[in-house]
Amino acid sequence: MARTTGSHSDITGPRVRAAALRLFAAGGYAAVSMRAIAAEVGVQAGALYNYTPDKQSLLFDLMQGHMTDLLAQTPSQSGRSPMQQLQDFVAFHIRFHADRPDEVFIAYMELRNLTEENFAVIEGLRRAYEDRLEAILRAGAATGEFAVADTKIVTLAIIAMLTGVNTWYRAGGRLSLDEVVAQYWDMVRKAVTA
Amino acid sequence: MARTTGSHSDITGPRVRAAALRLFAAGGYAAVSMRAIAAEVGVQAGALYNYTPDKQSLLFDLMQGHMTDLLAQTPSQSGRSPMQQLQDFVAFHIRFHADRPDEVFIAYMELRNLTEENFAVIEGLRRAYEDRLEAILRAGAATGEFAVADTKIVTLAIIAMLTGVNTWYRAGGRLSLDEVVAQYWDMVRKAVTA
């Protein structure tokens, strides 16, 4: 009973990635079987191999897509002051991450399940993102707008703080995203100024 | 009568936990087999069951032990001002976590591999730890020392920022732990004051 209703290849591909995303985020890469992903899509396990060469590629593609989107959408308007750029960055980071909790979760939790080569690629993208923020901090330190002793540490501290939002923020909760952004911006602004 | 001095059980038990800790941190709970843990100890897989009823308990005991230690050692000197207590907390958190990278990693990454009941226990301990920090922030907000609008958010932001140290700090690196503590305390202090 192959191919039950209609031709699905252009539909099944995205559904496979969506199912893998959801299940990897919920249970972890190692704990999710190809059969579980197939069941979520509504096909047999063998059919998945029309859409991915193997399980590892499924994970890598999800992570690479996420990091690529993140970098592509990071604001970088050189016409604005370091302070304004920092504010843009904080707002962007919180909103971008709040919109994609599953992708963010995977990108942070499943690094160790990547092969060595795949890990190097993702690590490079992550570092490129950190460099965007650090460039802003260095610019602000140069103009004296910011009082930061060690831009690398401040970069990592800010990103850790902002990404932490994802562990508790839920749409429709006590606080709106606007309020969250305002609160975090207040903390970041004070932390980087004298 | 009972084999007291030559017994291996008091030696093997801790070695099993140490091996599980190291391997879980390196590869993830789901990806580490009981046979791999046994091999690390130098014993056959069956022997592990003299020391743990099952794999889940091994994970839970490690996490519970870690969280219990964390709570037990958290400073709580009511004679000090909120500002001093906050400084104590920041220094303690960074040092305690830097000392136990594997335990910290597991405690944050393997929550989803706990059974429902075990998760509830660990979650309770984590929340209790957060409450310690929030109590300090509330006390400081009450006296006017701190300018924090939402103590819950600030609590989570600070903890996320401090715990982030573990993703990059390595003993013998560019910065000493004293320097790290000083830098983070500077950021936290500025973030919570006006």
Add this chain to the structure above:
DNA sequence: TTTGCTTTTGAACGCTTGTTCATTAAATTG
């Protein structure tokens, strides 16, 4: 040395894993 308890072995259990592939059915094309 013998007795008795503790600890470990090693095989076995039923089940799941990622992946392959010949087969078959549906959709598309001529």
Add this chain to the structure above:
DNA sequence: CAATTTAATGAACAAGCGTTCAAAAGCAAA
């Protein structure tokens, strides 16, 4: 309608999983 292409099945593979347990080995006390 017939021929072809595409996509899904379902069985099979070898390997590995957590866990159990009778048997063996090791050691302490008598």
